[in-house]
Amino acid sequence: MKSGVSIITIHNKFVFVFFVLSVSLIAQSSLDSLELYDPFTQTEKIRRIIKSEFSTLGREYSEKVLEYSDEIHRAADTDYAVKAWANIRIGDIYFRSSDYNRALSYYFTALRLYEKGQDSLMAAFVKLKLGRVHYFADIDPATDYYSEAGSVLKNSSDNFLLSYYYYISAINGKSADERAEYLQKATAMQERLVMEHPQNKDYHSALASSYNLAGRYDLAVKSAEKSGDNWLLVLLLNNQGARMVREGSYQQALRVFQRSVALSKEGRFKTLLRNGFENTARVYRLMGDHRKSTVYMQLMILVMESLYLEQINSQISEMRVKYESERKELENKYLKTESERLSQIADAEKNLNKLLAALTLIIAAALGVVYVGNRKLKKMNAQLDTRNAEILRKQEELSSLNKILTESEKNLKDAQATAHLANWEMDFAAKSVTYSDQFPSIFRGVYIEPGMQAFEKIIPALCHKEDAPRLRRFLDAGQELLNIREMEFRIIPDHTVHWIRIKKFIRKNENGEVIKMYGTVQDITEQKIEEENKIKIAEQKSYTRQLIGYQEEERKKIAGELHDGLGQDLLLIKNRALLALQNQQIDSFAYTQINEISATASTVLDTLRAISFDLRPVHIERIGLAEVLKGTAERLRQASQKNIVCDVDDISGLFSVESEVNLFRIYQEALNNIIKYSDALDVYMGLHKREDYVHILIRDNGRGFDYEKTMKESEGFGLRSIINRAEFVRGAILINTSPGNGTVIDISVPFEVK
Known part of the structure; x- marks a missing residue:
């Protein structure tokens, strides 16, 4: 019997695990498809995914709020520290989500609990958080929380609380020097705490925040990873990516922002997902990929729309809860009054024979109670009207949001104009062709009347005669070129050839017949020239x-x-x-x-x-480039009486013989130029092996030359030879010279992949 029970239990566990894995895979697939859908034609699918999978707090923080709320309810009334700390945690979550009103509410609750428990140190800690909320919400606090907290914490023996005080002071210091001093103290103290307690995630989070404030984003990201706080990690990744964008490292920034988006999806952070899409769109725009930039900008708009709707729904829900609470309170008061009235009537009936004269008074009192109740009902109705007016105001706000979305669509059109991109759609059922505003400008202002004959007018009037037949077959609803989604063709509107790229997508009915064809056209003339x-x-x-x-x-x-x-x-x-x-x-x-x-x-x-x-130089194959360069330097030193310093590393095995000969020719040509023209007394020859490349440095203190002039004249052949040979070995060359200031040739050559 026990064996049968065990088999059933194992089977149930297997079914449960399979169910959990299936749900996880479905959710992951849904999140992955978020960027696979077309944000312009499949907006409803994207909206459903954002609405069902994401929230302002995110999945982890939503669960944390429930967990901490449960701790508050389960804690005994005397256990004020547990309740206060749970309130601080919830307040931190709402502060990170920019819900400052709720954050203040939970912080004030924690402050009252600590003050009631006479815990002045933790009360000062909460006051720092209250001051921080007022600072970010741009609200003037009724009390100077920073001063009150500072007077207690600056003498504290608790290094964590003291470091937090230094961190907040680094944000709100009066001068740059003062802020820098506080930040240095906070960072040093938090580094010691992390070193002493490497498993404490709160210490890692605090250190990550200090590194972020100091602009040390790489260290901040590493500390955030150790803290396990994905919200903080996403925020710091966005800061790190922004720095890379400012430095022009777009590919690195793109990888950082893509990681930020992935973590935002994993944590269901709607606000951070919006920031990730916006940053990704910006990088693609700076890289010149306006199509991807437009896609991510549209995704950002859809997430922003969902955020606004979630905030409005949250406010409406709060108003409904408040309205229901007040309505029930009024009903309870009314029912209580009615109960008292009925009790009075019952008492009056019991004493009817004895108190017939008092019955009239009781009835009059009852009528008075009814009158008062009616007046209260009228007052309640007036309050309901006020609530309805507030709901109407929220609806007006929704209308303004729609205006914002309309403005975003206009910005999208402007972006298409910048990218020389236009949309078109051919409806075979309606026998019509429609296109966006940018369509005529791509065809150099030629007027194109909407209709099924739009392309038929373009092809003979503008299209190159060699491309015209192929373009007709491309746009034909038949089966010949139906599966070809993209082609390029030439137009000649002004006796000048322009290249156009056209893309198409098709839609069929249940019989397999093409009923609609749509796509884009883009002027790619500049790309072709490039x-x-x-x-x-x-x-x-x-x-x-x-x-x-x-x-x-x-x-x-x-x-x-x-x-x-x-x-x-x-x-x-x-x-x-x-x-x-x-x-x-x-x-x-x-x-x-x-x-x-x-x-x-x-x-x-x-x-x-x-x-x-x-x-x-046959010796290169036998003794290596380094020894050959040393011998060459020694011969020139004896022949020219110049001070030639040869500082070279052994690079045997890193390059082919042909590449080593090219490197030798670079040194040879540079030294010949120095001997012939520079009048230099000191010459430096450097060849150093780095992590994945070789660094060549040739420097002299001669008379220098005009680089631009020399390159234009025929006498610059030797210099061109150096540049060409550097390019052959995939080297990056920099020549720094001017008349009277000597010459420096700096070349970095990557190792050859064998």
Whole structure:
């Protein structure tokens, strides 16, 4: 029997776990589809998801409010500390949600409990929170809470409370120096608390807030992650992303904002989701992706609309609850009066035979009570009329919100005009074609009368003759090009070619027939011009790379011929001269001449080897670039009498031989320019290995030059060679020079992926 019960219990648990997982997957799928729906054509689906899945407080905070409220109800009347702390927690949640009235209500309740319990330290802590609410709500408090709290907390031995006092003082300090001093104290104390109590999430949250106030967003995000407070983490991620936007790091900012949106979805934070969509839209706009920017801006508008509706519904619900409470109170009073009246009548009936004369007085009193009751009912009706008037005022506010939405639609049209984008729709059932206001401007102001023949008028009048047949097939409701969703075509409105990109979507009936076709058109002429310029630049770089490759091959060939041909001949001459010198029968004159021949051959042979090395530094493959650069620096130091400092790291294995030759040529060309033109006394050659790139630095204290002028003139060939070779190895080059101020060549070359 017990075995059967166990099997049933296990089965029930399995069913429960499966149900929970199914619900989680459905909810996650619903949230993921939030950005997959078209916010302009599927707004109702998005509204339903936002309404059902999100709230102003978010899922976690809504559950926390219920949890803390339950703690308040379960706590004994004498346990004031538990009740007060739960009220502080709820007040913090409403403060974060910008519901300042409710936050003040819970903070005041906590303050009264602490004052009743004569806990002056915690009462001062609550006063700091009251002052903070008044500051952010821009309300003048009746009491200077900061001064009262400061007089108690500044001498406190509780480091957490003292650090919170420093943090609030850093926000409200009178001067920048004072605020900075308080912030430094708060941060140092909170860092010690986190180090001593690494598992305390409240300490991590407090430290994250201080880092955020100091603008140290990376550290703030890490502390928020340790605190487990996703609301605070989303807020700090938005601040971190905003800093990246200001610095121009749009891709990094986009990843941060996407993480912020994901966390907002996970926590169901409607307000933070709105901020995440707004920040994402801004980044896409700055990156030039106006389509995605418009989509996220529309999502932000839908979330903002839901926030306004939730706030209004909340206010209406509060008014209804208040109205029902007051109505029930009035009814209870009336029923109590009626009960008393009936009691009096009953007493009068019992004593009817004895108190017949008093019956008249009782009836008169009853009539008086009824009269008073009627007057109270009239008063209650007047109060109801007042409530109705307030509801009408809320409806007017909703009307103003609709006006705001209309203005947002106008802004969307302006955004489409900026992006050279327009909408169109072809209804085959109604035999009509409609389009947005920007449609004619894309076709260079040509008047296009709405109707099924709109595109038929555009195609022969403006469309390039090679693209016209394909565009007709693209817009045909037949099956030939029905699955092709996008194409590009040319128009020639003013004897100038303009490129247009058209996109389409189709809608079919139950029989599979196309009943509607709609989409967008966009002027992409500027994009096409930019693509053509990129292709030309790429072709030019490819040609330059081939040219330098041919040069290296030719240098290698010449170096080989010098070494194997002329070099061997000179070596033979030198050896024959040495053999002749060993002959004891030659006279002194012949001996001197032969010795000169041997010395000259040695000198020419050394010169030939130097030329051969400059043409093809074969030692790079054998001893590495670093050693070759050191040898080159030493030869130039001896030949030019200049102070040449060679500070290089071993980079063996990081680059191919071809890339190392290019790096050597950069140094070689730069040093040749320094020797020939700079008149420098001090030269620095640097080659340093970093985490994922090599840093090249060549600096001299010579006379410098005019960079722009040199690049325009033919004498800038050596400088162009340096720039081209830096680009071949995917390096970022910076040349800083001016007449009389020397020259600095700074190049960063990423490691090659093997």
